[in-house]
Amino acid sequence: MGQSRSFQPGPDGTSHLFLVGRSQGGFWVARDLEGQAEGIFRDKKTAMRFALFEGGHANVVMLSPNAVEPSFGKGVH
Numbered sequence: 001m002g003q004s005r006s007f008q009p010g011p012d013g014t015s016h017l018f019l020v021g022r023s024q025g026g027f028w029v030a031r032d033l034e035g036q037a038e039g040i041f042r043d044k045k046t047a048m049r050f051a052l053f054e055g056g057h058a059n060v061v062m063l064s065p066n067a068v069e070p071s072f073g074k075g076v077h
Contacts (some may be wrong), residue, residue, distance in 0.1 A: 028047035
């Protein structure tokens with residue numbers, strides 16, 4: 001099971017862009033580029049499912065070839 005921090009979409013129903021990739025520790029991270037939601041998962045499938053659900057549609061997910069580390073609520077730097 002993954003750990004995640006979720007958000008409620010804005011009143012305009014806009015979607016958010018997610019970056020999904022493997023961390024240096026071997027976990028999969030799905031992180032909203034606006035810093036409003038993220039999750040840490042054991043497998044890629046679950047991370048992608050989280051990003052697709054939270055983002056609203058399939059065009060919101062970018063799969064990173066580089067390590068993606070969790071922000072732990074500090075946003076994207």
